[in-house]
Amino acid sequence: MAGNHNHHVLQLVLSCRRITAQVTNTTTSSIIAMASSSEHEFLAHYRAHLNRVPRSHRFWDAKVASRVGEKLGFRLREIGVTGVHIDPRDELSRPVHYRLMVSPLFDSIKRAGVEVSGVDGFPLCVTPSN
Template identity: 55%
Template sequence: MSSPKQRHLLRLGLSCRKISAQVTNSATESIVAMASSTEQEFMPHYRSKLTTFPRPHRFWDANIASRVGEKLGFRLTDIGISDVEIEQPPLPTHHRKLIAPFLHSVKRAGISVYGSEKFESESQA
């Protein structure tokens, strides 16, 4: 269980090749859980994108983002963390719209994500 003094920060790493998420304990700066689109489960999808012509500009999509969020949510639930705060610098619009499925998956796993409202409202616009 997370005590009131402990804050857990969700940090996203986004590029055209991968999406990665890590949750850190703000008091110790240690990583408590992480998930990424470079995990073994996602390699067949990644390899299929490499062999297509013309190559896509982005190797992950909303479906992959959703599955990464689901994995992170289950890992957080397993270790007893029920709420996180998203810490994210400004992002390009095309990345912000793909974060919403990720956040919905984390929430479906039972994790409260503070600060996610700005990303969800942009995806509906």
């Protein structure tokens, strides 16, 4: 299955409230897998940030992004996808604070056994600390 990542594109949808990662099959234009911080697992984290004082407008962080990447990586492996591609220009056009928070997502997908092409040399790759 070498090279199958050319047909699968990883796209991120980011807002201050959630992060969503979806993989699209470019030949059929259909979403084949996705993971989001709006899933049930993240509900307690979201509620904790919602009621936090002082109020914050950011409801996810690098740890949440890492877990979303892990979930997406496992879902991709389950359906037999071994590689995805990102558009580095899209990722580099994001503000620096978003790049810092999404880098662990890419690392988590790689740790799940899915190759992520297009992130080679991606600046500011950091892994969240516990």
